Amino acid sequence: MHSVGAKPGSAPAAGTARALLCIESLTKRFGDFAAVDRLSLDIRDGEFFALLGPSGCGKTTLLRLVAGFERPHAGRILLDGVDLAAVPPHRRPVNMMFQNYALFPHLSVEANVAFGLKQEGLPRDEIAGRVADMLALVKLQHFAARKPHQLSGGERSRVALARCLVKRPRLLLLDEPLAALDKKLRDATRFELMALQRQLGLTFVIVTHDQGEAMIVADRIGVMESGRLLQVGAPAEIYERPNSRWVADFVGEVNLFAGRLGDDRLSVEGTAAGRLRLAAPVAAEPRTTLWVAVRPERLRLSGDQPAAGEENCVAGTVAEIGYLGDVSVYRVRLADGSLVKAAAANSGGAPAPRPDEPVYLRFAPDAAIVLTR
Amino acid sequence: MRRVTAFNLFAIVLGIVFLYLPIVILVIYSFNASRLVAVWGGWSTRWYGELAGDAAILDAASISLRVALVAASLATLLGTLAAVALVRFGRFRGRLLFASMIYAPLVMPEVITGLSLLLLFVALAIERGFWTVVIAHTTMAACFVTVIVQSRLVDFDMSLEEAAMDLGAPPLRTFLTVTLPLILPALAAAWMLAFALSLDDLVIASFTTGPGATTLPIRIYSEVRLGVKPEINAVCSIFIAVVCIAVLAASLAAKLTAARGAPTRLRTGDLSRLDAG
Numbered sequence: 001m002h003s004v005g006a007k008p009g010s011a012p013a014a015g016t017a018r019a020l021l022c023i024e025s026l027t028k029r030f031g032d033f034a035a036v037d038r039l040s041l042d043i044r045d046g047e048f049f050a051l052l053g054p055s056g057c058g059k060t061t062l063l064r065l066v067a068g069f070e071r072p073h074a075g076r077i078l079l080d081g082v083d084l085a086a087v088p089p090h091r092r093p094v095n096m097m098f099q100n101y102a103l104f105p106h107l108s109v110e111a112n113v114a115f116g117l118k119q120e121g122l123p124r125d126e127i128a129g130r131v132a133d134m135l136a137l138v139k140l141q142h143f144a145a146r147k148p149h150q151l152s153g154g155e156r157s158r159v160a161l162a163r164c165l166v167k168r169p170r171l172l173l174l175d176e177p178l179a180a181l182d183k184k185l186r187d188a189t190r191f192e193l194m195a196l197q198r199q200l201g202l203t204f205v206i207v208t209h210d211q212g213e214a215m216i217v218a219d220r221i222g223v224m225e226s227g228r229l230l231q232v233g234a235p236a237e238i239y240e241r242p243n244s245r246w247v248a249d250f251v252g253e254v255n256l257f258a259g260r261l262g263d264d265r266l267s268v269e270g271t272a273a274g275r276l277r278l279a280a281p282v283a284a285e286p287r288t289t290l291w292v293a294v295r296p297e298r299l300r301l302s303g304d305q306p307a308a309g310e311e312n313c314v315a316g317t318v319a320e321i322g323y324l325g326d327v328s329v330y331r332v333r334l335a336d337g338s339l340v341k342a343a344a345a346n347s348g349g350a351p352a353p354r355p356d357e358p359v360y361l362r363f364a365p366d367a368a369i370v371l372t373r
Numbered sequence: 374m375r376r377v378t379a380f381n382l383f384a385i386v387l388g389i390v391f392l393y394l395p396i397v398i399l400v401i402y403s404f405n406a407s408r409l410v411a412v413w414g415g416w417s418t419r420w421y422g423e424l425a426g427d428a429a430i431l432d433a434a435s436i437s438l439r440v441a442l443v444a445a446s447l448a449t450l451l452g453t454l455a456a457v458a459l460v461r462f463g464r465f466r467g468r469l470l471f472a473s474m475i476y477a478p479l480v481m482p483e484v485i486t487g488l489s490l491l492l493l494f495v496a497l498a499i500e501r502g503f504w505t506v507v508i509a510h511t512t513m514a515a516c517f518v519t520v521i522v523q524s525r526l527v528d529f530d531m532s533l534e535e536a537a538m539d540l541g542a543p544p545l546r547t548f549l550t551v552t553l554p555l556i557l558p559a560l561a562a563a564w565m566l567a568f569a570l571s572l573d574d575l576v577i578a579s580f581t582t583g584p585g586a587t588t589l590p591i592r593i594y595s596e597v598r599l600g601v602k603p604e605i606n607a608v609c610s611i612f613i614a615v616v617c618i619a620v621l622a623a624s625l626a627a628k629l630t631a632a633r634g635a636p637t638r639l640r641t642g643d644l645s646r647l648d649a650g
Contacts, residue, residue: 067535067539088538089538089539090541096535098532102530102533102535103536104536104551105533105555115537115550119541163540167540167541
């Protein structure tokens with residue numbers, strides 16, 4: 001027998017998978033306020049997608065629209081090509097993990113996990129078997145008889161997850177699943193989530209306001225603001241090639257220098273840091289206003305004087321130093337009074353700059369992200 | 374913070390005496406050997422024995438109990454439905470009117486409720502008896518049920534119902550398997566209050582009752598007008614015992630549910646406030 005199986009353990013290639021969920025110009029208003037505003041998005045089969053945005057950007061509303069708890073004013077939601085508009089929440093092959101977990105307090109862990117399967121009218125033996133398997137998968141087999149209030153936060157989150165996963169949903173929606181956990185547990189649970197998603201080959205859509213979390217778990221991130229998607233892409237793409245100042249500023253730290261495009265289209269003039277050289281020409285009219293974004297970790301900080309004619313080198317004085325252990329964050333005041341953030345690893349070597357010392361910030365032309373909006 | 378001072382102790386004792394001294398005296402006098410109600414003649418269970426032979430009182434007690442059972446159950450059903458409508462349907466047209474109409478009987482003098490029901494039954498040519506009293510008591514008690522159940526539903530976590538639906542439970546099954554078990558303590562409290570209200574009602578019952586449906590309070594009241602018989606004390610003592618056992622059982626049940634993990638709040642504050650009204 002000849003089989004052309006995929007490599008063991010390899011996740012489905014996100015780039016080639018077909019769309020599982022299609023959201024087409026979806027709008028949901030609360031009074032005059034559009035929580036979701038003509039939003040379109042495709043979620044691919046088998047991917048881990050993160051909806052990232054500040055609180056109130058409409059990401060939870062979007063999730064609730066997909067789950068069926070809210071009705072859209074306009075637009076369509078298609079799952080496997082089927083319009084979900086007429087499908088009530090209890091018939092959608094979609095499950096949701098709630099932010100507060102919403103575990104049934106009067107039922108044991110086992111009964112909580114079995115709840116969804118009982119609704120399907122499965123035989124008792126099959127329910128018991130699948131519940132036992134799922135509890136073992138989330139390492140809760142010894143907690144089956146406990147009530148939710150007898151569990152820790154991390155255990156509760158695993159019950160909530162198991163309760164959804166046991167249904168083998170086409171799509172699992174997770175609403176800030178880790179927000180209630182402390183940092184150590186959050187980090188561990190993130191990797192558990194990723195492992196489970198890969199192991200079960202399911203499609204996950206997670207809602208979060210924590211950009212670090214989105215970057216770690218997701219194959220693709222959609223950045224949301226005021227009910228709209230600003231940018232959709234892989235974490236590295238969002239971080240290294242943000243398409244707007246808002247995205248650059250929301251995802252990670254960034255320094256923004258406003259200026260005008262030079263006549264050679266290869267430089268930006270009149271910024272707080274002077275004339276900045278770019279790595280590639282910009283497809284815009286010379287003299288148009290644009291912004292150069294530089295991540296703090298791409299700025300090199302030192303006391304070395306610039307060589308004659310050196311470009312992308314800014315002078316300033318150290319205003320504040322934030323010591324984080326592995327790295328230090330410097331706030332450097334430029335000649336015009338603006339502050340620039342620079343991060344440097346504390347890996348020994350050259351002595352670290354001290355407050356009020358004159359320093360020079362340098363960056364390579366390819367570290368500059370040019371933004372037109 | 375929680376220090377037992379002389380003043381605190383005094384206040385507690387005064388309160389308890391004020392509330393329970395008449396009841397204690399009643400219970401003690403039910404064991405009075407003397408035929409004269411106000412004269413102490415030594416301990417005896419004589420009147421409890423005589424009570425067993427008093428068909429009129431026993432008949433009235435059985436009618437009162439049956440009225441209270443049916444009326445409390447109907448009131449709990451209707452009151453719960455009204456509470457669900459008020460809490461869940463958001464701001465529907467006429468919500469304020471609906472709410473005030475439900476609460477009106479709370480503040481309506483019983484004489485007016487009784488009289489209006491009497492006029493209704495007469496106008497509709499309904500023969501007065503057991504069922505007219507049941508209807509009247511249901512009307513009166515349903516609003517108390519609504520208040521209790523509503524206060525529980527207001528802080529009920531809606532995401533529990535959403536989670537149940539998300540896991541595939543249709544709305545009715547969601548209500549029966551998730552909402553109902555969680556609000557059950559409030560329903561039990563409401564039912565007990567409705568039961569107690571029906572049991573001790575004299576005014577409304579006397580307006581709406583008919584031949585063959587004399588409730589215990591009506592019977593006691595009519596007999597007391599001719600002079601207090603010691604049997605009455607015995608009847609009242611038995612009722613007090615029944616009510617005490619019911620309340621104890623209910624609070625014990627609530628405690629057990631709480632121990633099993635359901636977020637039970639019996640809302641005793643609501644109960645006592647209503648009792649005072």
